[in-house]
Amino acid sequence: MPLVGKMTGFEKAELTKFLPNPDGSKHDYYRMAELYYASLGAMQ
Numbered sequence: 001m002p003l004v005g006k007m008t009g010f011e012k013a014e015l016t017k018f019l020p021n022p023d024g025s026k027h028d029y030y031r032m033a034e035l036y037y038a039s040l041g042a043m044q
Contacts, residue, residue, distance in 0.1 A: 001015070003033075004033055004035070009037060009042050010035040010036060010037050010042075010043075011036050011037060011038055012035075013033060013034070013036070014033070014034045014036075015032070015033050015034075016031065016032040016033075016034075017031050018030060018031070
């Protein structure tokens, strides 16, 4: 969240925290952030 908090121009942010796999093993990533912008220009 510290990096997302510094960003501007996005309309919505969705954050995902990955749980361990059913066998208990961990995923390659711990969290994922998806940022939504009104247009390509707003993103750039």
